[in-house]
C-alpha cells in the first residue's frame with residue numbers, strides 16, 4: 001500500500017489531486033502539505049502538515065513520521081510570477097526537485113511525481129502538433145526551470161534508478177481552486193467574471209491559441225502515470241499531454257452559448273509575449289501509446305461543467 005505526500009497541496013492542482021487520492025487510497029494514507037495552512041475544510045479532510053518545499057529536513061521528517069513511499073511535488077512558481085521573481089523561481093522550482101530526487105536516490109521514497117509544462121518549448125519549437133522530441137529553447141524563467149528539471153529527472157532515473165514520472169501540463173482549468181501566476185489563468189478567470197460581471201477583459205489577444213485541459217482530465221492523467229507499470233513509462237524526462245486548444249475568442253463563444261449577453265474585450269499585457277513563445281497544440285501520442293492516456297473533456301463539455309459548478313458555489 002502506498003503512503004503519499006503531496007507538497008503544494010493547497011494549489012490549483014494539489015487541491016483536487018489530494019481529494020482524488022484520498023478517495024482512492026484512504027484519507028490517512030494521503031498527507032497534504034503546503035507552505036501555509038489551507039482552508040479549514042481541506043485541512044480537516046485528512047492529515048495536513050506545514051512543509052516548506054525548500055526545507056529538505058522538514059520533508060524528510062514528514063516522510064519518516066508517516067512512512068511515506070510516494071511524493072507528488074506540486075509546489076512551483078508559474079510563468080507570469082517567475083518573470084517577476086527569477087531568482088526565487090529558480091530556487092524553488094529547482095531545489096525542491098533536488099530535495100525529493102535526492103531523498104529517492106537515498107532510498108527514503110520509492111516514487112516521485114513532478115509536473116513539467118508546455119513552457120519547456122520556446123519560440124523556435126514547431127507550434128502545430130508539437131512533437132515529444134523537438135527543438136526546446138524556452139525563453140521564460142519558468143520554462144528554463146522546467147526544461148532543466150526534466151533533464152535532472154531523466155538523469156536521476158538513468159544514473160541512480162530513481163522512479164520519477166512527469167507530465168508536461170498544458171493550461172489547466174478548474175473551478176474549485178484558483179490558479180496563481182500563470183499565463184493560461186485567463187481561461188479560469190473568464191468563467192468567474194462571466195458569472196459575476198457578464199464581461200471579461202482578456203490579457204491575451206483574441207487569436208492566441210494555447211493547449212488547455214480540464215482539471216478532471218489532468219488529475220486522471222497524473223494518477224494514471226503514477227499507477228502505470230514501470231516498464232510502460234518509457235520517457236523519464238516528461239510526457240507531452242493534450243486534450244484541447246482554443247483562443248480567448250473561442251472560449252468566449254463557448255460561454256456565450258450559456259450566457260448570451262456575455263462580452264469580452266482584449267488588453268494584452270506582458271503575458272502575451274510568454275503565450276506567443278508556446279505551442280498552439282501538442283502531439284501526445286507517446287502518452288496515449290505508453291500508458292493509455294485518453295482525455296474526456298473538450299471545450300464545450302468543460303464550459304458546461306465549469307458554469308454548473310461555479311454557479312452552485314455562488315448559490
Ligand code: AKB
Nearest residue numbers: 078079117182183184
Ligand atoms: C502557466 O501558465 O504558467 C501554467 C503552465 C502552462 O504551465 N499554467
